[in-house]
Amino acid sequence: MIQVQLNKPIIEIASSAGWCFGVERIVEMAEKLLAQRAPDEPVYCLGELIHNPQEVARLRAKGMVFVKSHEELPPLEPGQRRKVLIRAHGVAPSVKKILREKGYEIFDGTCPLVTIPHRFAREIVEQGYRLVIMGDREHPEIQGILGEVEGLNARVDVIPGPEAIEALQIKASDRVGLISQTTHPFEKFAQLVGEVLKHALEVKAYNTICQATFDRQDAIRELAQRCDLVIVIGGRNSSNTCRLAEIASQYTVCYHIEDVSELKGAWLQGKRRIGISAGASTPTRCIEEVKTAIEHLSGCL
Amino acid sequence: MIQVQLNKPIIEIASSAGWCFGVERIVEMAEKLLAQRAPDEPVYCLGELIHNPQEVARLRAKGMVFVKSHEELPPLEPGQRRKVLIRAHGVAPSVKKILREKGYEIFDGTCPLVTIPHRFAREIVEQGYRLVIMGDREHPEIQGILGEVEGLNARVDVIPGPEAIEALQIKASDRVGLISQTTHPFEKFAQLVGEVLKHALEVKAYNTICQATFDRQDAIRELAQRCDLVIVIGGRNSSNTCRLAEIASQYTVCYHIEDVSELKGAWLQGKRRIGISAGASTPTRCIEEVKTAIEHLSGCL
Numbered sequence: 294m295i296q297v298q299l300n301k302p303i304i305e306i307a308s309s310a311g312w313c314f315g316v317e318r319i320v321e322m323a324e325k326l327l328a329q330r331a332p333d334e335p336v337y338c339l340g341e342l343i344h345n346p347q348e349v350a351r352l353r354a355k356g357m358v359f360v361k362s363h364e365e366l367p368p369l370e371p372g373q374r375r376k377v378l379i380r381a382h383g384v385a386p387s388v389k390k391i392l393r394e395k396g397y398e399i400f401d402g403t404c405p406l407v408t409i410p411h412r413f414a415r416e417i418v419e420q421g422y423r424l425v426i427m428g429d430r431e432h433p434e435i436q437g438i439l440g441e442v443e444g445l446n447a448r449v450d451v452i453p454g455p456e457a458i459e460a461l462q463i464k465a466s467d468r469v470g471l472i473s474q475t476t477h478p479f480e481k482f483a484q485l486v487g488e489v490l491k492h493a494l495e496v497k498a499y500n501t502i503c504q505a506t507f508d509r510q511d512a513i514r515e516l517a518q519r520c521d522l523v524i525v526i527g528g529r530n531s532s533n534t535c536r537l538a539e540i541a542s543q544y545t546v547c548y549h550i551e552d553v554s555e556l557k558g559a560w561l562q563g564k565r566r567i568g569i570s571a572g573a574s575t576p577t578r579c580i581e582e583v584k585t586a587i588e589h590l591s592g593c594l
Numbered sequence: 595m596i597q598v599q600l601n602k603p604i605i606e607i608a609s610s611a612g613w614c615f616g617v618e619r620i621v622e623m624a625e626k627l628l629a630q631r632a633p634d635e636p637v638y639c640l641g642e643l644i645h646n647p648q649e650v651a652r653l654r655a656k657g658m659v660f661v662k663s664h665e666e667l668p669p670l671e672p673g674q675r676r677k678v679l680i681r682a683h684g685v686a687p688s689v690k691k692i693l694r695e696k697g698y699e700i701f702d703g704t705c706p707l708v709t710i711p712h713r714f715a716r717e718i719v720e721q722g723y724r725l726v727i728m729g730d731r732e733h734p735e736i737q738g739i740l741g742e743v744e745g746l747n748a749r750v751d752v753i754p755g756p757e758a759i760e761a762l763q764i765k766a767s768d769r770v771g772l773i774s775q776t777t778h779p780f781e782k783f784a785q786l787v788g789e790v791l792k793h794a795l796e797v798k799a800y801n802t803i804c805q806a807t808f809d810r811q812d813a814i815r816e817l818a819q820r821c822d823l824v825i826v827i828g829g830r831n832s833s834n835t836c837r838l839a840e841i842a843s844q845y846t847v848c849y850h851i852e853d854v855s856e857l858k859g860a861w862l863q864g865k866r867r868i869g870i871s872a873g874a875s876t877p878t879r880c881i882e883e884v885k886t887a888i889e890h891l892s893g894c895l
Contacts, residue, residue, distance in 0.1 A: 483788030490784055490801050497798045500791050 302561065302591050304584055305520070307570035309512040311580055313505035315381040315404030316343050316573050322402045326376055327355045337366060337377040337397070339384065340433055343574035344531030347552055363388055369396045376400060382433035383407045385440015407434055410472045410501040411441045417470030418447040422497055425461060425489065426451045427482055428474030432532055435474060455485040463492040471496065475503040476533035476573070478510055478540060505573060506533055513537050513570045517544035520568035522560060524587070525549045526579055527572030534572030541570070553582040558590040567591075603862065603892050605885055606821070608813040608871035612881055614806035616682040616705030617644050617874050623703045627677055628656045638667060638678040638698070640685065641734055644875035645832030648853055664689055670697045677701060683734035684708045686741015708735055711773045711802040712742045718771030719748040723798055726762060726790065727752045728783055729775030733833055736775060756786040764793040772797065776804040777834035777874070779811055779841060806874060807834055814838050814871045818845035821869035823861060825888070826850045827880055828873025835873025842871070854883040859891040868892075 312320075319342060326336045335358040341349050342357070353359065357378075360366055369375055376398045379389070383403035392399055410426075417424050424442060428435040430451045442449055450461055454477075463469065469489050473482040479502050490496045517523050523541040527534025528551060541547035545568075548560055561567065567587055571580050613621075620643060627637045636659040642650050643658070654660065658679075661667055670676055677699045680690070684704035693700050711727075718725050725743060729736040731752045743750055751762055755778075764770065770790050774783040780803050791797045818824050824842040828835025829852060842848035846869075849861055862868065868888055872881050 479792060483791055486791060486797075486799075487784030487788055490787060490799055491780060493801065495798070495800050496787075497796070498787075498791055499796050500794065 302564050302587075303566045304587055305516060305566065305568050306580060306584065307509070307512040307516045307568060309505070309508035310569070311571040311573070311575050311577055313503070313573040315406060315503075315505075318404070319343065319378075319381045319402040320348070322400060323352055323357060323378060326378060326400060327352070327357060330356060330376075335375070337375065338380060339363065339377060339388070340380055340382070341530075342378070342380050344528035344534070344572070345574040345576070345579075346528060347579065348574065348576060363391050363395070366392075366395060366397065374398055378402055380433070381407065383411070383437040384433070385437050385443065387440050387443070403437075404475075404503075406503040407437070407475055410434075410438055410475065410499070413470075413472050413499040413501060414438045414442050415445075417472070417497065417499075418442045418445045418449070420470070422468045422470035423447065424449045425469055425471045425485075426474070427454060427471065427477055427485055429453065429532055432474060434476075438472070452485075454481045455488045458485065458488045461489070463489060465492065465494060467493040468495045469493045469497070471498040472501045474532065475501055476506045476536060477502060478536050479507060506536075509533070509537060509570065509573070510540055513541050513568070514544070516568040516570065517541040517547070520545050520566045522564040522566075523547040523568040523570065524556070524560075524583060525570050525572070526552065526583055527575045531572045531574050534575070537570050537572060541568070550583070552579055553586050556583060556586050556590070561587060561591045564591070603865050603888075604867045605888055606817060606867065606869050607881060607885065608810065608817045608869060610806070610809035610813040611870070612872040612874070612876050612878055614804070614810075614874040616707060616804075616806075619705070620644065620679075620682045620703040621649070623701060624653055624658060624679060627679060627701060628653070628658060631657060631677075636676070638676065639681060640664065640678060640689070640693075641681055641683070642831075643679070643681050645829035645835070645873070646875040646877070646880075647829060648880065649875065649877060664692050664696070667693075667696060667698065675699055679703055681734070682708065684712070684738040685734065686738050686744070688741050688744070704738075705776075705804075707804040708738070708776055711735075711739055711776065711800070714771075714773050714800040714802060715739045715743050716746070718773070718798065718800075719743045719746045719750070721771070723769045723771035724748065725750045726770055726772045726786075727775070728755060728772065728778055728786055730754065730833055733775060735777075739773075753786075755782045756789045759786065759789045762790070764790060766793065766795060768794040769796040770794045770798070772799040773802045775833065776802055777807045777837060778803060779837050780808060807837075810834070810838060810871065810874070811841055814842050814869070815845070817869040817871065818842040818848070821846050821867045823865040823867075824848045824869040824871065825857070825861075825884060826871050826873070827853065827884055828876045832873045832875050835876070838871050838873060842869070851884070853880055854887050857884060857887050857891070862888060862892045865892070
């Protein structure tokens with residue numbers, strides 16, 4: 294059977310997609326530091342600035358040196374000044390202390406919205422609740438929160454979502470405080486809170502999911518329901534991008550790509566309405582590139 | 595088409611159904627007071643002792659006098675002693691004060707599990723949270739809680755469930771404390787907590803749904819899924835019985851009856867598995883009567 298595509302597909306970008314306030318802010322900080330540096334002066338960044346390989350490559354070309362941890366930072370000569378940028382995800386207080394002791398000048402780009410769960414985590418523990426964090430244990434944001442409550446002698450658990458609730462071994466008399474990684478889906482958090490409440494007498498929960506995440510997730514949910522294909526753009530190590538792909542997949546066919554080079558024409562065949570969304574670390578330029586490529590591949594132009 | 599019923603239906607009583615600890619306790623208290631009374635001495639009860647008309651009639655015949663409110667209690671002569679029973683649902687502290695001032699001897703049968711939300715309601719308000727109670731505003735249990743926080747100068751709302759959340763007008767900066775009527779469905783409460791968390795920064799919730807309610811609701815949910823008919827027995831003014839019927843109706847055909855006299859043979863036609871459950875105020879005797887009647891009507895005997 295020969296399939297003839299009579300209509301050009303409609304291409305829609307989600308009403309909320311791509312760079313958020315925290316990412317814009319940190320990229321601006323990085324650009325400023327790079328613009329001001331002396332010709333031979335490296336500007337260090339602890340971890341990848343944002344979870345977007347193209348953007349990281351662009352900044353590396355301008356003189357930014359990315360190190361995986363503070364241990365990779367070279368010891369400074371007496372009187373030598375070096376700048377280190379802390380990215381939007383934040384770090385544990387102990388890391389900042391080490392940087393200071395090593396003599397580095399700290400530029401703290403932690404997103405103000407990421408510092409909110411830090412404060413609540415501490416409050417929860419100090420008020421005598423068990424702390425449950427919904428998030429990825431290895432994610433820098435969660436590592437930062439864990440560092441915040443380190444040594445406070447409380448039970449702290451990190452779980453990916455409600456499906457892992459058994460690991461918490463909640464007792465009826467437990468008082469449980471919950472927070473979420475800022476980029477996790479709200480529905481999973483609400484479900485987790487409900488599940489915990491089923492077992493524990495008292496539950497205290499802070500909605501620490503940031504508004505930008507919330508808006509992006511709402512937008513892709515709405516978009517995915519009326520598309521027969523959704524393309525999500527963003528780093529594969531970007532937690533918030535992975536969540537977007539996860540949500541879209543619940544409603545339609547979804548592909549998660551890092552940039553336009555991964556797009557395949559075969560995916561577009563027979564599709565009538567194609568949605569595009571992108572994670573918080575994806576520049577608008579990348580979204581436009583993908584849109585243009587889809588138009589070309591599907592014969593719109 | 596003539597339908598021939600080849601098999602007798604299987605009749606199953608829910609694994610948790612009927613009288614709970616609080617009801618057993620209050621009925622025992624009532625029986626004891628009636629047994630000890632002088633021949634001409636009335637024993638008063640504030641409101642219907644339990645939401646079961648047959649049981650109320652039985653106790654009335656033994657000499658219990660039911661009054662709708664403290665205003666109906668006759669003023670006492672100097673030196674005259676009269677007993678008044680407070681039922682399992684509890685009352686507001688102000689009501690107890692009035693009874694004492696009127697000279698009545700109080701027998702407090704408030705279910706210990708009903709006093710828990712009283713304590714938490716006060717705690718929530720004293721800690722500066724808005725209080726949201728999921729329940730029926732007119733239910734004596736809720737009236738008792740409202741009395742507990744009266745004059746504490748806090749915003750207090752009573753809503754039937756998550757569907758009424760708009761009435762709360764929650765702002766992002768709100769700190770919201772939630773409790774539930776002890777007999778309401780847990781799923782609705784968990785959903786409400788999640789909905790509130792969507793709008794408010796901080797949510798504190800106490801699981802005040804009593805274990806007996808929880809068990810009965812779990813049992814009828816499980817039972818209803820494998821039955822093609824469920825009969826729920828209990829007073830039409832019994833909140834917990836109405837909730838059981840509501841849950842069963844989500845899965846199968848369900849009739850809510852007050853006693854065996856309301857059972858109709860036509861309901862049973864062609865049914866292969868019939869479930870029975872009963873509210874907290876329904877004596878075991880009533881459950882057995884309904885089971886026997888179903889057996890007769892469906893030709894089991």
